[in-house]
Amino acid sequence: xxxxxxxxxxxxxxGIGIKGDLPWHIKSELKYFSRTTKRVSDPCKRNVAIMGRxxxxxxxxxxxxxxxxLNIVLSTTLTPDDLPSDVIxxxxxxxxxxxxxxxxxxxxxxxxxxxxxxxxYAEAMKSPRCHRLYLTQIQGDFECDTFFPEIPQSFREVPxxxxxxxxxxxxxxIKYEYKILEKx
Ligand SMILES: NC(=O)c1ccc[n+]([C@@H]2O[C@H](COP(=O)([O-])OP(=O)(O)OC[C@H]3O[C@@H](n4cnc5c(N)ncnc54)[C@H](OP(=O)(O)O)[C@@H]3O)[C@@H](O)[C@H]2O)c1
Numbered sequence: 789x790x791x792x793x794x795x796x797x798x799x800x801x802x803g804i805g806i807k808g809d810l811p812w813h814i815k816s817e818l819k820y821f822s823r824t825t826k827r828v829s830d831p832c833k834r835n836v837a838i839m840g841r842x843x844x845x846x847x848x849x850x851x852x853x854x855x856x857x858l859n860i861v862l863s864t865t866l867t868p869d870d871l872p873s874d875v876i877x878x879x880x881x882x883x884x885x886x887x888x889x890x891x892x893x894x895x896x897x898x899x900x901x902x903x904x905x906x907x908x909y910a911e912a913m914k915s916p917r918c919h920r921l922y923l924t925q926i927q928g929d930f931e932c933d934t935f936f937p938e939i940p941q942s943f944r945e946v947p948x949x950x951x952x953x954x955x956x957x958x959x960x961x962i963k964y965e966y967k968i969l970e971k972x
Pocket of ligand 1: 804805839841842844862878911
């Protein structure tokens with residue numbers, strides 16, 4: 789069974805978004821997101837980024853689809869014509885996973901990343917397909933209208949991998965820390 793990881797940045801209230809955008813501007817955290825979701829050990833392969841409709845359209849137009857990753861957008865209202873031809877539209881998360889598993893693309897895919905938003909994360913954490921949650925904890929409270937769902941008890945923190953910076957990071961006075969949780 790093909791597994792996936794989740795990646796998210798949350799503030800103290802577990803807020804993740806405001807008015808379709810991120811509540812904060814932390815360049816180094818965006819770079820970490822980009823680096824982590826792009827990383828492959830086989831240079832002939834690439835990763836998949838699965839996201840909900842609002843997360844996709846929340847990415848600045850010039851930066852979407854997310855480069856060097858196969859973008860899959862979940863929506864029950866969009867049609868393929870609403871998206872660029874290299875973006876795959878799926879009706880739900882499981883159909884997206886089956887599309888990857890059963891399709892011709894499987895051999896060219898290394899890892900699958902779930903990149904939000906709220907409902908997609910909630911469904912993804914409950915599934916046996918879920919391996920890890922890459923969680924950036926941003927210290928402080930930011931105004932948010934979208935929140936990360938409750939993390940099930942079965943997730944335990946594991947030591948950061950070699951590519952994840954350790955300890956408290958800081959940019960423009962905002963302190964944050966990278967954590968990795970694994971579903972037991
Ligand atoms: N801090 C972070 O790391 C982070 C990460 C991601 C997003 N965000 C922020 O979060 C906000 C967007 O998240 P959101 O929760 O509001 O929206 P979202 O999950 O990105 O999009 C919601 C829409 O996606 C579709 N969808 C979601 N789950 C689905 C599923 N399981 N099956 C089929 N379709 C599904 C539905 O589209 P239809 O209505 O078309 O059916 C739904 O209305 C933005 O502010 C964004 O910047 C933050």
